[in-house]
Amino acid sequence: MSEIPLTHILFVSTALFFIGMYGLFTRRNMITMLMSIELILNSVNINFVAFNKYLYSDQLNGVFFTIFIIAIAAAEAAVGIAIIINLYRGHHSIDVEDAGEMKY
C-alpha cells in the first residue's frame, strides 16, 4: 500500500482554503461568514498535520498547533456568535451590510 503523497493533501487543504475564502468574500450572512472562517482555519490545520507527518514525523509541534487552533477557533466562534446574536437583537438581521453605524 503506497502512501498518499503530500501534494494530494495539500491540494485538499488549498481547495478548502479557497472555498473558505470565497465564502468569506461573497456571503453576506454572518453565520456563513463565520463558517467560512472555520473552513480556512481547518485548511490550515490540515496543512499543519500533514507537514508534521511528512516532514518531521519525530516531532509533534504541528499537532500541538492544530489543537491550539481548534481551541482558539472554538473561542472565536463563541465570541463571534455572541456578537452576531447581539447584532441580531439590534437589527433583526444578520446581514453584514446592515450594521453600518460605525462606517466613516
Next chain:
Amino acid sequence: MNLSLLILIPLLTAIAILFCKGLKQVRVVALLGAVIQLFAAFFLLYAYSNERAAGNTSQMLFQDAYIWFKALKIDYHVGVDGISIAMILLTSFVVLAGILVSWRQERMSKEFFFLLILLSLGAYGFFISLDLFMLFFFLEIAVIPKFLLIGIWGSGKKEYSAMKLALMLMGGSALVFVGLLGLYFNSTFGGTTTFDLLQIAQMHIPVEVQKIFFPFIFIGFGIFGALFPFHTWVPDGHSSAPTAASMFLAGISMKLGGYGCLRVATYLMPEAAHYYSPVIIVLATIAIIYGAFATMMQKDLKYINAYSSVSHCGFVLLGIGMLTQTSINGAVMQMVSHGLMTALFFAAIGMIYDRTHTRMTVQLGGLLKIMPFISTVFVLAGLCSLGLPGLSGFVAEATVFMGSWQNADTLYRVATILSCASIVVTAVYILRAVGQAIMGPVNNTQYLSLPDAAWNEKIAATILVIGIVVIGIAPFLLSDLITPSTQTIIEHTFNNISFK
C-alpha cells in the same frame, strides 16, 4: 518636603471625587483637596526659604528620582527652584478660586470637578518635573481636560472652540516632542542619551543641533503661551470655556508655555536662544501691540480679556527673548501676575454673565450700582491689567521694561518702546470696558434686581485679589524668591555663549 505630594494630593482628590455622589459631596471634596494643596504649596515655600536661608545653594531643591523606564533612561525626577515654586503657588491660588467659582456647577458636576483637578494635576506635575519626558507627560495631562471642559460645559461655539484649542495645543505639544527627542538623541551624558533636564544642561549640545531644535520647542511652548501668530486659540477657547475653565486656561495653562520656553528652550539651548532672540522679540512685540489694538475693538468681555491676555503674555515672551536677568525676572513675575489677574478677570466676567446672561459691554452698564462687589473686583482686575502701581501688573511690566532697556541694540530699543506704548492702549480698552459695563447709567432695568456676589464668589475673588495686592505692594517677596533661580539660568546662558 516630598514633592510627590504635590502630585499625590490632586490625584487622590480626583479619585475621591469619583466615589462621591452629587454636587454637594463632590464640591466639598474638591475644595478640600484644593485647600490642602494650597497649604502644601505654602509649606513648600516655607521649607524652600528655610533651605535657602540655611545656605543650600544647589540649583534644585527637594530632588527625588526613581527609574521609570530604564531602557530609554526615562526617570521620575522632581525638584523645585524659585520659579517653580512661584508657579506652584500661582496654580494653587487659581485652582482654589476656580473651584469656589464653580460651586453651583449642577450639570455633570462629578466629571467637571474631576477634570478640573486632573488639569491641576498636570500643571503641578509639569512645574516640578526635571525629566523632559515626564514634563511632556504632564503637559499632555494638562491639555486633554481642557478639550472636554470646553466641549461639554462651554457656551457659544463650544465644539468649534474646543476642537481648535485642542488641535492647536496638540500641534504645539507635537512640536515640543520633536524638539525633546532632538535633545534626547543629541545628549550623551556618561555614554548614554538622557531625558534629564539637569544633565542636559551640564553638557553642551552642539550649536547646529540647537539651531534646529530650538524653534520646535520654543514655538511648541509658544503656542501654549500665545505666541504670535499661533495665538488664535486664545480668544475662541477662553470665550467658549466655562468660567472655571477660562480661569484655569488663562491662569495656569498659558503659563505652562512661558515656563517651558524659559526652562526648556532657553535654559537648555542658550546659543540658539541668542541666535533667535531678534525673531522672538519681533513676534512678542507684535503680539503685545497688535493684541492690544485688537482688544480695543472687542465688544464681548471675554474676548476683551482673551485678547488682552495675548498682549500680556507677549510680555512674558518679550522678557524671555530679551535675555537679561531683569527681563527674565520680569517674565516670571508677569506670568504670576497675569495668572492671578486674568483668573480674577474671568471670575468677575463669569459672575456677571451668570447673572445677566450677556457679556456684551453695550448691553451691560451701571453694574456698579447693581453689584458693587463684582464690579469692584472687575475694576481691580482691570486696573491690574493696565499696570496700576500697588497691583501686581505694574511690578511685572516695569521689571520687563527695565530689563529690556538694558539691551542697547536699536531693534531691542524699538521693541521696548513699542511695548511701553501698549500701556496706553491697555488703558484705553480697560477704561472703555469699565466705562461701558461697570459705570454709566443702568441700561437694562431688569438687572436692577440681580444679586451681588455670593459667599463662595466673594472668597474666590478675595483670594485672587490678595495675591495681586501682596505682589503689588511687596514685590520683593516674589523677586527675592525667583531671582537666584533666574540668575542661574542667565548665568548658564552666558557661560555657554561662545560667539557673544
Next chain:
Amino acid sequence: MNYASYITWIPMLPMASFVLVGLFGRKYFKNLAGVIGTIVLLAITVLSFITVYQYFFVDGKVNDVYQSIIPEQYSWLQFSPNLSIDIGIVLDPISVMMLLIVSFVSLMVHVFSLSYMKGEERFSTYYAFLSLFTFSMLGLVVSTNIFQIYIFWELVGISSYLLIGFYYDRPSAVAASKKAFIVTRFADLGFLIGILILAFNAGTLDFHTLIERLTNTQSSQFISITTSSFLGISMLTWALILVFVGGAGKSAMFPLQVWLPDAMEGPTPVSALIHAATMVVAGVYLVARLFPLYSLDAIVLNIVSYVGAISALLAAIIACTQTDIKRVLAYSTISQIGYMMFALGVSRYGGEQGLGYMASMFHLFTHAFFKSLLFLCAGAIIHLVHSNEMKDMGGLKKLMPVTHVVFLIACLAIAGIPPFSGFFSKEEILTAAYNSNKFIYAMGVFTSMLTAFYMFRLYFRIFHNKDSHVEADHSEGSLSMKIPLVILAICTLASGFVPFGSFVTSDGISLTTHVDIVFSILPVTLSVAAILFAAKLYYMQNELPGRIASSLGTFYHAAYKKFYIDEVYLFITKKIIFNLVGKPAAWIDRHIVDGFMNLLASITAKISEMIKGLQTGKVQNYALYFFGGIVGLAVLFIYLWK
C-alpha cells in the same frame, strides 16, 4: 524730635484710612467716614506743620544750606544688583513745602466736603478715594527715587480717575474720567521711557545719586549719556524732554491740556484739591525735583519755558470766553501752572540765576491757596444755585456775603494786585522772565492782564451783573463749608508775606526777595485796567460783551471752541486710531491669522474627506484588500525579489 519717629505716619495714615473706610465704610460706618477722614487729615496736617517747623527752623540747615534728609528708605524692588526701586521719604525744601500744601489743602477739602457731599449715596467711598489721593500725593512729593515718583504718579492718576468719575452714572463724568486718565497715561509713556533712559545711562534710579552722577561732567555716566545720541540729539536731552512730557501731561500743559477742563465733571471739592492745588502741579514739582539736570540743558529749558508760556497765554484766552464757572477756573489753573512752568524754564541753577526756580515754587505755594479757595467758593455757589453756568447766576452778593468776600480776595490775589499773595509770586516770576527772555516776559505780562480780566468777569457775573433770581432752598452753607473758605482766605492774604526765598531755592542757599516798585508798575497797572474793563462790561448787564464778541468774530468763536484742540484729538483717536489701526488689527486677526489656522484645518478635513471612501465599512472588502496584499507580497517575494 527725630523725623523717623513720625514722618512715616504722614503718608501711612491716609492709606490706613483708605483701607478702613474703603473696605468697611460702606457697610458699617457710612456717616462716620467723613469724620474719620477729617481726623486723619487733621493729624497729618499737624505732623506736617511739625515737620515744616523742624526742617526749616531747627535742623534742616547745615552751613546755611538746606540739606536733603532721608529719614526712611526701604528697598522695594531690586532689578539688578545696582538698580532698585527704593521707597523712602526725602525731606528737602520743596518736599517739605509740598507736604504742607497737600495736607493742608486736603484738610480744608475734607472739612468742606463734610457738608458739600452730605447725603451722597457713596459718601464713604468718596472719603476713601480722597484718602487714597492724599496718600498718593504725599507719597509723590516725598519720593526719593524716580521710579517711586512714577509709582505715586500713577496712583494720583487713578485717584483722579476715580474721583472725576465719582458720579459714575453720568456718561459725561465717565467720559471725562476716561479722558483724563488716558491723556495723562499717554504723557506717562514719555515719562517712563525717560526714566528708562536715565536709569540705563546713570545706572541708578535714586534722585540723589542720579543728580550727583549726571551733574558731574567728569563722571562716566555723564559722558555716556551726553555722547550717545539719537537723531542727533543727546540722550540726556531726550530723557529730560520725555520726563517733561510726563510732567506736561499731568500739569495739563499745551497740547496735553484737554483733559483738565473736562475733569471738572468731578465733585467740586475734588477739583479744588486735585485739579487746582495739588495733583496738577506735580509736573512742575517733577521738573523742580530734577532741576539740577534740567539746568544742564538749555534746549530743554527753552522747551519748558515756551510750553509754559504758550499754555499760560492760550488758556487765559480760552478762559475769557467760557461760561461754565468751573471751566473758567480750570483754564485759569492751566494758565497759572503755565506761569510756574516758564518760571522754571527761564531759571538757572543756583544763586541769583535761580530766581525763577524760587518764583515758580513761590507761585505754586500761593496758587495752591487762592485757587483751592476759588474752587471751594465755586463749590459753595454751585451748591446753592445747582448749576455751573454763569447765566444762572448773578447778584449773589446778598445771598452769599462770606463767599463774596473771600472770592473777591482770591480774585485780587490771582490778578496780582498788591498786597495779595499772587502779586508777590507773580512779580518774582516776571522779574525772572524779564532778566532772561523778554519775549516770554511780554507773554507773561499780557497773560497777567488777561487773568485779571477773566477773573473779574467771573466775579462780576456771579456776584453782580443782575438781580438774583435764585430761589435758594438753603442759606449760604453750613459752618463746615464756611470755615475752610475763611481759613484759606486768610492764607491767601498771608502767604505772600512769607519770605519764601529764604526757604526754598534751587540750591538750598537762601535768596533775598525784593519787590521792585518801578518794575511792578506796568503789570499792576495793566491788571487794574483789565479789572476796570471787566467792571464796565459785566458790572451791570449790558450789550457791550455781546458786541465785542461778535466783532471779534471767528477768533472769539475759535477761543470759545477751545481752538478746536479737542476736535483734533477726537479725530486722531476716533477716526485714525480706531478705524485705521484698531479695526484692521481686529480684522486681520480674525480673518488672516485665524483664517490661516482655519485654512490648515479645512485642508486637512478636505483631504480626509477625499480618502475616507476607502473605508467602506464592509468586512469583506477589507478581507479582499488584505488577501490581495498578501498575494501581492507573495508574488513580490517569490518571483520578483531575487
